[in-house]
Amino acid sequence: xxxxxxxxxxxxxxxxxxxxxxxxxxxxxxxxxxxxxxxxxxxxxxxxxxxxxxxxxxxxxxxxxxxxxxxxxxxxxxxxxxxxxxxxxxxxxxxxxxxxxxxxxxxxxxxxxxxxxxxxxxxxxxxxxxxxxxxxxxxxxxxxxxxxxxxxxxxxxxxxxxxxxxxxxxxxxxxxxxxxxxxxxxxxxxxxxxxxxxxxxxxxxxxxxxxxxxxxxxxxxxxxxxxxxxxxxxxxxxxxxxxxxxxxxxxxxxxxxxxxxxxxxxxxxxxxxxxxxxxxxxxxxxxxxxxxxxxxxxxxxxxxxxxxxxxxxxxxxxxxxxxxxxxxxxxxxxxxxxxxxxxxxxxxxxxxxxxxxxxxxxxxxxxxxxxxxxxxxxxxxxxxxxxxxxxxxxxxxxxxxxxxxxxx
Amino acid sequence: xxxxxxxxxxxxxxxxxxxxxxxxxxxxxxxxxxxxxxxxxxxxxxxxxxxxxxxxxxxxxxxxxxxxxxxxxxxxxxxxxxxxxxxxxxxxxxxxxxxxxxxxxxxxxxxxxxxxxxxxxxxxxxxxxxxxxxxxxxxxxxxxxxxxxxxxxxxxxxxxxxxxxxxxxxxxxxxxxxxxxxxxxxxxxxxxxxxxxxxxxxxxxxxxxxxxxxxxxxxxxxxxxxxxxxxxxxxxxxxxxxxxxxxxxxxx
Numbered sequence: 067x068x069x070x071x072x073x074x075x076x077x078x079x080x081x082x083x084x085x086x087x088x089x090x091x092x093x094x095x096x097x098x099x100x101x102x103x104x105x106x107x108x109x110x111x112x113x114x115x116x117x118x119x120x121x122x123x124x125x126x127x128x129x130x131x132x133x134x135x136x137x138x139x140x141x142x143x144x145x146x147x148x149x150x151x152x153x154x155x156x157x158x159x160x161x162x163x164x165x166x167x168x169x170x171x172x173x174x175x176x177x178x179x180x181x182x183x184x185x186x187x188x189x190x191x192x193x194x195x196x197x198x199x200x201x202x203x204x205x206x207x208x209x210x211x212x213x214x215x216x217x218x219x220x221x222x223x224x225x226x227x228x229x230x231x232x233x234x235x236x237x238x239x240x241x242x243x244x245x246x247x248x249x250x251x252x253x254x255x256x257x258x259x260x261x262x263x264x265x266x267x268x269x270x271x272x273x274x275x276x277x278x279x280x281x282x283x284x285x286x287x288x289x290x291x292x293x294x295x296x297x298x299x300x301x302x303x304x305x306x307x308x309x310x311x312x313x314x315x316x317x318x319x320x321x322x323x324x325x326x327x328x329x330x331x332x333x334x335x336x337x338x339x340x341x342x343x344x345x346x347x348x349x350x351x352x353x354x355x356x357x358x359x360x361x362x363x364x365x366x367x368x369x370x371x372x373x374x375x376x377x378x379x380x381x382x383x384x385x386x387x388x389x390x391x392x393x394x395x396x397x398x399x400x401x402x403x404x405x406x407x408x409x410x411x412x413x414x415x416x417x418x419x420x421x422x423x424x425x426x427x428x429x430x431x432x433x434x435x436x437x438x439x440x441x442x443x444x445x446x447x448x449x450x451x452x453x454x455x456x457x458x459x460x461x462x463x464x465x466x467x468x469x470x471x472x473x474x
Numbered sequence: 475x476x477x478x479x480x481x482x483x484x485x486x487x488x489x490x491x492x493x494x495x496x497x498x499x500x501x502x503x504x505x506x507x508x509x510x511x512x513x514x515x516x517x518x519x520x521x522x523x524x525x526x527x528x529x530x531x532x533x534x535x536x537x538x539x540x541x542x543x544x545x546x547x548x549x550x551x552x553x554x555x556x557x558x559x560x561x562x563x564x565x566x567x568x569x570x571x572x573x574x575x576x577x578x579x580x581x582x583x584x585x586x587x588x589x590x591x592x593x594x595x596x597x598x599x600x601x602x603x604x605x606x607x608x609x610x611x612x613x614x615x616x617x618x619x620x621x622x623x624x625x626x627x628x629x630x631x632x633x634x635x636x637x638x639x640x641x642x643x644x645x646x647x648x649x650x651x652x653x654x655x656x657x658x659x660x661x662x663x664x665x666x667x668x669x670x671x672x673x674x675x676x677x678x679x680x681x682x683x684x685x686x687x688x689x690x691x692x693x694x695x696x697x698x699x700x701x702x703x704x705x706x707x708x709x710x711x712x713x714x715x716x717x718x719x720x721x722x723x724x725x726x
Contacts, residue, residue, distance in 0.1 A: 423562045429546040430522055430556055431576045431620060438547075441575070445566025445599070 073180050077190040080181035087370070088311025088340040091282045093184060096223035096254050098192045101142040111139065111147055117248045124465065125243025125276045127214040133457060135209035136199075141216045142224060143194035154205025155238065160196040160227050170198060173229045177260045177288035177317075185256045185284040189225040196227040196258070201236035201267070210239040210272075210458055215257065217281075218247040223254040230259065232267035232295070239455060240269075244283075245276040252280035261289035263297045265320065270298040270454055274465055277307035279336070285312040293320025293349075298453050300462065303339070304332040304469035313342040313370065322351035328449045329358045330466060333365025333394060342370030342399075347380040347409075354382040359447050362394030371413070372401040378408030388417040389446055444470050475499050476521070476624055476673060481532035483513075483520050490516045491698045494532070498624070501670035503650050503687060505706040506677045508695035509718040514677045515559070517695065518626045521675070522556050523549045536624065555622030557613040559629045559677075564600040569612060572600045576619035590615050590645060591638075606633020614645050625650060627676040631683055643686025650674040652687050681710045696721040 068076075084090050111129045114122070119129050128134055136150035136157045150157040163170045180190045197213050217224055232238045244255060255277075263269045277283060291297045297316060316325040327343040345354040356371045373382040388396035400413040420442060428438035447466050451459060481494035490513045498504055508514045520527040521534060523546040534542045541549055564572070570583045573596075587593045590611045601609055610630055617625055627646065634642050647653050651670045655663045676683055683689075684706060692706030694713075701721045702709065712720065 421562060424564055426524055426546055427558070427562050428564070428575065430550050431572070431616060432547060432550040432578060433575055434547050435545070441567060442564060445564055448566030 068175065073175055073190060076181040077187040080187040081184055081191075083181065083183045083187070085183040085185065085284070085311060087313060087342070087368075088284075089309055089338055091254060091284070091309070093188055093223060093254065097219070097221050098188075098223045098225065100194065101144065101219050101222065103141045103144040103146050106139075106146045108147070121245045121248060121276060122214060122216070122243065124274070124468065125214060125245040126241040126272065126274045126461065126465070127212050127243050133209050134212045135207045136211040138197040138199070138211070138213040139216070140195055140197075140214070140226065142219045142222055145195050148197070150211070152207055152209070152211075154202040154236070155207050155211060156198070156200045156202070157211060158198045160198050160229060161193070163198040170229065173231060173260060173262060174227070175260075177290055178258050178286050182286065186258060186286050188223070189227055189256045189258045189286070192225055193227055194225045196229075198229045198231070199238070199240060200231040201233055201238035203233040204235045206237040207239055210241045210455070213240060213242040215242070215244045215255065216247065217245070217250055217253050217255065219253075220250055221252050223256065225256050227258040228260070229262075230269065230271065231262045232264060232269040234264045235266045236264075237268045238270075239458060241272045241274070241458065241461070243274045243276065246278040246281060251278050253278070255281065255283045257285045257287075259285065259287035261287065261297065263289065263291040263295035263323075265292045266294045267292075268296040268453070270300070270458070272300040272454075272458065272462060273302070275301075275303040275307065275310070276305045279306045279308060281307050283307060283310040283312070285314070287312070287314040289314070289316040289325070291316060291318050291320065291323040291325060294322050295320060296324045296453060298326045298451070299328070300451060300454075301327075301329040301331075301341070302462065302465060304330065304466070306334045307337055307339075309338045311340040313344060315344045315346070316354075317346045317348060318352040318354065319348050321349045323349065324353040326354070326452065327356045328451050329360075330447050330449060331358070331360040331367060332469065333360065333362045333367045335364030335394070337365035339365060340368040340370070342368075342372065344372040344374070345382065346374045346376065347382055348376045350377045350379040352377065352380045354380075356384045356386070357449050358386040359449055360387075360396055361389045361391060361443065361446070362396050363391055364393040366395045366397075368397045368399065370399045370401070372403070373411055374403045374405070375409035375411050376405045378406050381410045383411070384413035386413070386415040387446070389443070390417065390419055391443070440470065475537065477535045478521075479533045481520070481534065482530045483516060484528045484530050485516065485526060489530070489698065490527070491520065494700055496693065496700065498673045498675060500623075500673060501651070501667065502690040503652060503674035503676065505684065505689045505692045506675060506695060507692060507709060507713060512695045513698040514695050515628055518556060518628055518675065518677065521626060522546060522554060550620075550622070553623035554626070555617050555620045555624070556626040557610070557617050557628065557630055559632060561601050561609065561613060563602045565602065567600050568597055569600050570596040572616060573619045576616045577621075581619060586619060587615060590641065607635055607638050610634050610642055611638070614642065614649075618645070618649055621649075623671055624673045624675070627674065629677050629679060631678065631680055639682055640686070643683060646674075646676070646683065647687045650687065684710060694721055696725055699725050701725045
């Protein structure tokens with residue numbers, strides 16, 4: 067464990083360090099000062115203006131709290147709502163948790179290096195808030211916990227740090243939405259997330275992004291999965307955004323640990339999306355799967371996928387499919403690295419266009435060319451996510467449906 | 475009624491069909507014979523409206539509407555449907571959803587699939603990893619849901635095992651209203667036959683389909699030209715004995 071002084075020193079040294087991937091953002095041109103917002107009671111959230119509610123719902127935040135086990139809601143730099151309804155599941159603002167509970171320090175900056183780049187450094191030195199969500203040993207969340215990181219103030223750089231801990235034998239489902247208010251255009255979101263999946267625990271984390279056209283986004287997440295643990299990481303981004311660069315990394319450290327990454331990305335003109343994923347399989351019996359679907363309507367999309375097999379009897383597969391509709395670039399970079407005999411690793415990658423033959427086939431069943439096209443695109447985005455509760459799966463399907471109708 | 479007059483069709487600049495005249499009346503099913511590469515599939519694709527098959531001459535009318543240059547979906551809306559020999563896979567689209575698309579409403583897919591012994595495939599992506607016989611059953615199921623007036627079948631028996639042949643054959647007969655009349659219907663059989671509206675055009679190599687579907691007429695397509703028309707069984711017998719080489723004489 068590092069001391070705060072050590073972390074601070076490291077962070078200061080990394081303040082100008084560019085990220086390995088993605089375009090560089092001039093953080094000096096953004097504002098990081100705290101923006102006060104009033105804490106809202108549950109009924110007050112329901113009274114938010116309709117267009118804001120719509121944005122929130124699109125990002126997975128159910129304002130009525132129905133079908134949710136708890137809520138964390140941060141607007142700009144301030145926590146405006148935070149509670150848990152489920153026994154054995156804790157939801158707290160990270161700044162408060164750091165003050166109140168000593169154990170939180172055992173997780174804070176343990177997986178993500180504070181000096182990884184200027185974004186991690188900035189998130190340490192000028193942290194606004196973030197959430198700690200912890201499932202106590204053996205507890206099972208019936209409903210997903212929802213977290214929403216909302217940006218409202220023009221030109222803000224929002225620095226967030228999240229800790230997600232699934233204790234031994236627990237089961238935790240989180241749906242997290244990041245969105246901007248309807249009037250906002252320019253801003254930066256830096257989100258540090260550290261995931262701890264303990265022995266035999268299961269954690270699903272579904273992230274839905276709904277940004278504005280001039281937003282730049284730099285999530286930094288690392289997960290550690292112990293023996294028999296399962297980590298499912300879903301990512302959906304189908305709305306215009308200027309730039310996203312992320313490369314979530316998972317370390318499968320225990321025997322028979324499993325990680326699954328699923329991402330659905332639609333990029334519109336002017337977007338630069340460098341989205342990757344890396345999974346280390348460090349012990350026998352580990353399983354990993356990365357499934358990426360991206361559509362470019364004129365965006366520059368880079369899909370990175372990197373699987374590293376370090377122990378025998380591991381199995382890993384990467385599937386990366388891109389569809390070009392109306393210009394843009396899709397750059398697919400799958401990478402497999404086997405370090406010992408007895409690894410079983412594979413990948414399939416494809417970049418293509420809509421198949422005329424498929425459109426004609428559907429048209430001969432009586433639907434128009436537009437409907438046929440949208441049906442094929444919808445099918446392309448249909449990723450069979452394993453291990454999610456039925457309701458959450460339906461919700462993801464609905465989100466993709468709605469966004470698909472909006473963008474196509 | 476389908477009327478094809480003096481049709482000439484090109485694919486990528488090459489003439490595939492010429493001087494085609496063909497009429498299918500409501501209630502009629504025709505069998506299309508011909509060696510490989512004679513243009514049978516091209517004729518079906520042209521009737522369905524695939525844009526790569528360019529009509530250079532002639533006319534196609536269906537139900538009184540000139541559809542010579544109509545797009546595929548318009549033809550489907552007018553009541554033309556096709557069972558494909560090798561349809562594409564649609565990833566992410568479940569067969570169950572495809573049936574709703576065909577029927578233009580939410581249907582009881584399970585109920586419909588039962589008759590074709592296809593319930594297990596409803597939640598699989600359309601045609602993904604289907605065997606030859608499974609594709610045929612899937613196509614028939616879609617056609618059944620779509621229920622068009624004119625049905626084009628491209629080799630419905632190919633790849634089908636003996637066990638499923640009867641299933642395929644009787645289903646085609648059923649959707650084309652060519653089943654044996656059942657006892658107990660108050661209407662006289664002659665009237666039932668007169669009131670039939672479905673039309674069929676079936677490509678066959680093996681002739682098995684003739685055992686199940688009492689077809690009205692046979693047509694032989696040879697080198698892009700309709701060489702003869704007549705009793706389908708007679709034509710099939712003749713091809714079996716003399717081969718398609720005999721057709722050369724008839725096209726001279």
